[in-house]
Amino acid sequence: xxxxxxxxxxxxxxxxxxxxxxxxxxxxxxxxxxxxxxxxxxxxxxxxxxxxxxxxxxxxxxxxxxxxxxxxxxxxxxxxxxxxxxxxxxxxxxxxxxxxxxxxxxxxxxxxxxxxxxxxxxxxxxxxxxxxxxxxxxxxxxxxxxxxxxxxxxxxxxxxxxxxxxxxxxxxxxxxxxxxxxxxxxxxxxxxxxxxxxxxxxxxxxxxxxxxxxxxxxxxxxx
Amino acid sequence: xxxxxxxxxxxxxxxxxxxxxxxxxxxxxxxxxxxxxxxxxxxxxxxxxxxxxxxxxxxxxxxxxxxxxxxxxxxxxxxxxxxxxxxxxxxxxxxxxxxxxxxxxxxxxxxxxxxxxxxxxxxxxxxxxxxxxxxxxxxxxxxxxxxxxxxxxxxxxxxxxxxxxxxxxxxxxxxxxxxxxxxxxxxxxxxxxxxxxxxxxxxxxxxxxxxxxxxxxxxxxxx
DNA sequence: TTATAATCTAACCAGTTGGTTAATTAACCA
DNA sequence: TGGTTAATTAACCAACTGGTTAGATTATAA
Numbered sequence: 001x002x003x004x005x006x007x008x009x010x011x012x013x014x015x016x017x018x019x020x021x022x023x024x025x026x027x028x029x030x031x032x033x034x035x036x037x038x039x040x041x042x043x044x045x046x047x048x049x050x051x052x053x054x055x056x057x058x059x060x061x062x063x064x065x066x067x068x069x070x071x072x073x074x075x076x077x078x079x080x081x082x083x084x085x086x087x088x089x090x091x092x093x094x095x096x097x098x099x100x101x102x103x104x105x106x107x108x109x110x111x112x113x114x115x116x117x118x119x120x121x122x123x124x125x126x127x128x129x130x131x132x133x134x135x136x137x138x139x140x141x142x143x144x145x146x147x148x149x150x151x152x153x154x155x156x157x158x159x160x161x162x163x164x165x166x167x168x169x170x171x172x173x174x175x176x177x178x179x180x181x182x183x184x185x186x187x188x189x190x191x192x193x194x195x196x197x198x199x200x201x202x203x204x205x206x207x208x209x210x211x212x213x214x215x216x217x218x219x220x221x222x223x
Numbered sequence: 224x225x226x227x228x229x230x231x232x233x234x235x236x237x238x239x240x241x242x243x244x245x246x247x248x249x250x251x252x253x254x255x256x257x258x259x260x261x262x263x264x265x266x267x268x269x270x271x272x273x274x275x276x277x278x279x280x281x282x283x284x285x286x287x288x289x290x291x292x293x294x295x296x297x298x299x300x301x302x303x304x305x306x307x308x309x310x311x312x313x314x315x316x317x318x319x320x321x322x323x324x325x326x327x328x329x330x331x332x333x334x335x336x337x338x339x340x341x342x343x344x345x346x347x348x349x350x351x352x353x354x355x356x357x358x359x360x361x362x363x364x365x366x367x368x369x370x371x372x373x374x375x376x377x378x379x380x381x382x383x384x385x386x387x388x389x390x391x392x393x394x395x396x397x398x399x400x401x402x403x404x405x406x407x408x409x410x411x412x413x414x415x416x417x418x419x420x421x422x423x424x425x426x427x428x429x430x431x432x433x434x435x436x437x438x439x440x441x442x443x444x445x446x
Numbered sequence: 447t448t449a450t451a452a453t454c455t456a457a458c459c460a461g462t463t464g465g466t467t468a469a470t471t472a473a474c475c476a
Numbered sequence: 477t478g479g480t481t482a483a484t485t486a487a488c489c490a491a492c493t494g495g496t497t498a499g500a501t502t503a504t505a506a
Contacts, residue, residue: 014472014483035354037261041464051485056465124354130410131258131350134417141417149418168439170432173408176415177440180407181400187353188399194357194364195372196395209393216391217400221444237453237502264494274455279495 020058022048027055028069032121035128036066036136067140073122074144077115081148084111095158102219109218113182113211127187149175165222178218185210243281245271250278251292255344258351259289259359290363296345297367300338304371307334318381325442332441336405336434343409350410372398388445401441408433
């Protein structure tokens with residue numbers, strides 16, 4: 001009747017991998033919804049369908065669990081970027097050919113926006129970090145690699161030297177500004193919906209429209 | 224020796240206004256630091272130097288206290304905007320004269336950025352709201368007026384009809400995007416400082432530089 | 447001076463918090 | 477079959493949570 005591991009409670013089949021993953025999924029959900037301090041281990045355990053103390057057995061403490069969640073997201077992100085963005089960025093003429101750079105910038109901005117939409121839990125966790133001044137992230141930052149970010153910054157630096165990016169724009173901060181526009185637009189949607197009284201800004205159509213506006217805004221703001 | 228109200232603990236002089244203000248100040252501080260759910264009433268009471276139950280006596284419950292904090296900020300904000308921004312916005316030629324509009328947009332963006340810098344508690348409280356999906360704000364939204372926002376949106380609509388704002392930019396959302404750039408840049412500073420390893424981005428000089436970059440970015444992104 | 451209202455406080459409550467302990471159960475190997 | 481190890485759990489703990497209660501202290505008006 002029941003597959004191994006599907007039994008709940010006392011006497012379930014042993015399945016370490018399954019348990020770890022279930023806990024990680026639950027943790028991602030609860031951390032995204034309530035932030036680090038606000039997340040309740042009991043809630044994570046219940047969502048995962050495993051006993052609370054199993055969490056401490058696998059991930060030491062709350063912070064270790066949080067780090068594990070972010071690590072998994074980071075790996076997925078690196079994979080995504082390697083597949084989609086790297087081939088574009090490898091083109092040497094990108095930082096000298098204005099049209100090519102415009103296309104690249106538009107693609108990258110669209111991609112970033114889409115990633116945040118399709119992974120609202122990531123977006124939410126970042127929002128919580130922003131609110132609490134990144135104090136949780138700071139404790140575990142050393143566990144993550146920032147190579148991709150550095151590469152992107154180098155690319156933008158070259159483009160500015162070639163005169164494609166306006167001189168007043170700091171290429172080192174540009175990546176974060178573009179990210180800020182996308183992220184903060186999304187987190188401000190509930191507020192805008194309150195101000196616009198009833199208008200639905202989170203429908204696929206509305207989001208697509210917003211995305212194109214942001215792409216237009218970024219390209220003209222940068223170039 | 225001691226002025227009325229300065230005595231602490233048992234048998235202090237009665238001073239309702241002073242107590243209310245002390246509580247409101249403490250609440251603003253603690254809410255900014257920990258958000259609505261994370262803020263502890265005990266911490267607010269201790270910071271204020273008054274007994275916890277006095278908080279409930281004056282502000283009913285945690286939500287009432289939060290609403291009172293935001294109301295005070297809102298009143299200060301309305302005052303500020305009326306003094307600084309309204310005279311500029313009243314100029315009828317603003318929405319037809321490109322140069323005038325550019326100056327206005329730059330001034331408004333600078334002002335917004337400066338307000339967020341000079342009132343980091345406001346910025347933090349907004350960040351907490353963004354993280355928790357504005358659920359606290361939504362409960363008390365009816366207590367605030369949105370007239371200033373509506374006026375600003377009307378202004379931007381006129382400017383677009385006159386062809387000053389690029390057609391792809393939605394003037395209704397523009398205000399929130401500009402705000403998003405400023406707010407999110409500031410909340411991302413700790414993260415950038417982690418990435419840039421040691422560089423100080425919150426010094427007055429660095430902030431001024433960032434502000435001018437954002438103004439440049441916004442103006443070219445919009446016009 | 448005295449009654450009354452306003453201001454302020456100590457002590458308390460039931461429910462919740464992250465984390466620990468020790469025991470039980472299932473898988474695996476000889 | 478029996479013994480070892482890893483997976484899983486119930487029960488527990490001290491500290492803390494928003495909120496209440498009943499009473500003490502002070503200001504004020506008569």
